[in-house]
Amino acid sequence: VSTETVPLIDHHCHEVAAGDLDRPAFELLINEGFDPPAAGTSHLDTPIGLAVRRWCAPVLDLEPHVSAEEYVARRSELGAQEVNRRLLGGAGVGALLLDLGYRPGDALSPAAMSGLTGGRWFEVVRLEKAAEAVAARGVEADDYPDELAGYLEDAAASAVGFKSIVAYRGGFAFDPSPPARADVVRAAAAWLHDAGSGRARLEDPVLLRHAIWTGVELARPRGFPIQFHSGFGDPDLRLHLTDPSLLTDLVLSLRDLGVNVVFLHCYPYHREAGYLAAVLPNVYFDIGPMLNYTGPSASSVLAQALELAPFTRQLYSSDAFGLAELHYLGAVLFRRALGRVLEAWIASDECSPDDAERIVGLLSRENARRIYPLGGE
Ligand SMILES: [Zn+2]
Numbered sequence: 001v002s003t004e005t006v007p008l009i010d011h012h013c014h015e016v017a018a019g020d021l022d023r024p025a026f027e028l029l030i031n032e033g034f035d036p037p038a039a040g041t042s043h044l045d046t047p048i049g050l051a052v053r054r055w056c057a058p059v060l061d062l063e064p065h066v067s068a069e070e071y072v073a074r075r076s077e078l079g080a081q082e083v084n085r086r087l088l089g090g091a092g093v094g095a096l097l098l099d100l101g102y103r104p105g106d107a108l109s110p111a112a113m114s115g116l117t118g119g120r121w122f123e124v125v126r127l128e129k130a131a132e133a134v135a136a137r138g139v140e141a142d143d144y145p146d147e148l149a150g151y152l153e154d155a156a157a158s159a160v161g162f163k164s165i166v167a168y169r170g171g172f173a174f175d176p177s178p179p180a181r182a183d184v185v186r187a188a189a190a191w192l193h194d195a196g197s198g199r200a201r202l203e204d205p206v207l208l209r210h211a212i213w214t215g216v217e218l219a220r221p222r223g224f225p226i227q228f229h230s231g232f233g234d235p236d237l238r239l240h241l242t243d244p245s246l247l248t249d250l251v252l253s254l255r256d257l258g259v260n261v262v263f264l265h266c267y268p269y270h271r272e273a274g275y276l277a278a279v280l281p282n283v284y285f286d287i288g289p290m291l292n293y294t295g296p297s298a299s300s301v302l303a304q305a306l307e308l309a310p311f312t313r314q315l316y317s318s319d320a321f322g323l324a325e326l327h328y329l330g331a332v333l334f335r336r337a338l339g340r341v342l343e344a345w346i347a348s349d350e351c352s353p354d355d356a357e358r359i360v361g362l363l364s365r366e367n368a369r370r371i372y373p374l375g376g377e
Pocket of ligand 1: 319
């Protein structure tokens, strides 16, 4: 199957650091937590560490499986610019959908990134970040609903979708109905009072729901999907509250409005996401960073994600953040994992080579092209 050559659409990823990284900075970016490794250990003694040393080392002219010390030393020797050029250029990604709402310190610009990958880039707008930006620039509570709608309308003009990180702000067990305007204004008054004293983090459940529903109203006529972070992430999460099936009632409401939902990451709830995709017409998902973080086990996680879900509902993403390695590795591991799963299906005569080719195209790019307004991409 042609997994090695198909140009991918990475429908959820972030910017990479532009400057050189020392060992502690590299260690932090190769881990979803915020803490340095425990004394006497390394974040590279992990499945993702094995995968970087195996697959990224040759791109930096090293033997596969070089030591972590040699890898990081070679990285410094080449310099971040050359490392980013080689790894982003080698990923074979035809289009990047960037979430610019959370960025590394000295991020390479989207234009520079798409220049290095050789493809186009598109933006996905974070709803909670937009609400925080509206609060930060100063607004009366009465005007807050209209100001947020106006802000998102402007942002939507150059975007292809919205994203919610409500998973990080209390999780999915919230009232799925749109809040009344009076309740929003009341909650906004309390929040904006706090925001005035520098505490602008959006955590109020009414305002979180309102941001999502404001996004839904704008997504509908534009044909935007709404992405939801779910499952695996940093320790700001309470993991059990980010199971996509907790969002079933909201997904049903959005089905009736014709708005697609894309669950990002999902692990360890990728089977729950696959179930929702199997029974509801507006559910899409990916296993994003799990390809990288499970390294040698990427094929078994992808095989689980392919157990039940329609082939028309799963998308490719790297969820790469900070390190060009994560863009490259995501692509390599996706190609390898999908190839291995489908070749096993062909070998046991469960799937024809033609069907396997079609599945490669769907997951790699066609599903993304169908649900995001990417123009000619
Ligand atoms: Zn992400």
